[in-house]
Amino acid sequence: MLLNNVLDKKSKEVHTISSNASVDDVVTELVRFNIGSLLVRDSPDGPILGIITERDILRALAAHRAPLEQLRVETCMSRDLITAQAHDDITVAMRLMTTHRVRHLPVVEGEVLYGIVSIGDIVKAHHDELELENYLMLSYIQGGGSSVAIPSA
């Protein structure tokens, strides 16, 4: 399954935050949308500056820095963005996440941001793919010339 298929099934909506916002604001957004990361950009059409995740917030607290409401996104975010292409298979996403130890991948099509996938999205997609394979194999083994209704994957 390709990443653009995965994104077609969930939402292509990308949640962002400004580098000037506080970590408190980040938490509010993450909980509101039930997500684990926000892309950082300072204007709607501006460049993506990086990403801030739950793990970054954990690190910031453990580093015993200023109270979280005084911490800015720009201090805690990651600027080295690992991305995947919309036409990549989910296996590519799995490799990237494992190698770079990240749980979120912005998905691009050339220069354009297509969406963002999480490790949870990838695991679900892999599971759906396997269920479909099992179903098709079972149908093949059991024979039957009539048309087979394929479960929506």
Add this chain to the structure above:
Amino acid sequence: MHTKIQTLLDRKGHEVHSIRADQTVFEAIAQMDTLHVGGLIVKDGARVVGIITERDYLRKVILKGRSSKETTVETIMTRDLESVTPDDSVEDAMRLMTEKRCRHLPVFKDGELDGIVSIGDLVKEIIVGQESEIQVFKDYISSR
């Protein structure tokens, strides 16, 4: 992917990082950061009583304006633990994590804690499994 959780644990190790229910959330966060993990099993003596994750911290401490140094692990941990056994498959674990929306599963063997698997461990196992499958095919083809 019919690989068993047992195989995964033998590869990664059976070590389980835990914290006591009466310790502070701050101590839990510090430990997670040092160990590079997102969750810790919570124990009361030898008994497993729950799990605490970075997500619990965000939703139940920061959002509620509590102080992590003044809140105990017990207050914010999740008590109803999903779990797997070493005989379950990687696929079973993936389905459970997707359905229950969790990223960590303790592994119980005959009622005893035998390890813990994270969503990252499962994804890594799939990649490793695929690579060895490809190798098996390559070896087969080249041996003809």
